Amino acid sequence: MVSRRRARGILTALGLYIVAAAMIGYFGFHAFSGQRGLHARHQIEQQMAELTAERDRLKAERNLWERRVSLLRPDKIDPDTLDEQARQLINLAHPHDLVMMVKPR
DSSP states (O other): OHHHHHHHHHHHHHHHHHHHHHHHHHHHHHHHHSTTSHHHHHHHHHHHHHHHHHHHHHHHHHHHHHHHHHTTOTTSOOHHHHHHHHHHHHTOOOTTOOOOOOOOO
8 A cells, every 4th residue: 555655656756757848848849940939030030131131232223223313304414324325225326436346145
């Protein structure tokens, strides 16, 4: 009778430790590789860095185009830009221009 109580106490304690270890393992595994775990966080940070770099590149490109468009506004037209655009559009060169023919790649 005494040995049965002692065995039961040992098995109960051992069962509780096993359940606790399983729960810690479960939550530990999902803390690392779950949907919102450490691995997912690393991927999100990497994606965020890539998108930030793309955003910066697009902002620079937009600023370039805004500058070029502002030179063609009707209230203040830059003569050089107008001349460049007109020559490019009608495919014409000035007699004093140096034209280099380049093979397309």
